[in-house]
Amino acid sequence: MVKIRIGDVVEIKTKKGFCYALLTHKHKQYGYLLRIFEQLYEIRIDNAGGVTQNKMQFSCFFPLSAAVEKNIV
Numbered sequence: 001m002v003k004i005r006i007g008d009v010v011e012i013k014t015k016k017g018f019c020y021a022l023l024t025h026k027h028k029q030y031g032y033l034l035r036i037f038e039q040l041y042e043i044r045i046d047n048a049g050g051v052t053q054n055k056m057q058f059s060c061f062f063p064l065s066a067a068v069e070k071n072i073v
Contacts, residue, residue, distance in 0.1 A: 020036075
């Protein structure tokens with residue numbers, strides 16, 4: 001089982017490529033707060049830590065634990 005920690009970078013596969021998000025907070029009621037970066041990548045990148053220098057597109061609460069268990073992110 002993967003341990004989720006504040007500060008983790010999450011990879012999300014989309015129809016347009018890979019996007020990355022930074023896990024910044026956990027709220028008791030709403031779940032994990034992700035800050036989604038603007039830039040999309042055609043291929044999976046090796047060092048996701050570098051994406052944190054990119055511009056943020058939006059933030060959202062997300063059921064990250066369930067998505068990790070189902071191998072969605």
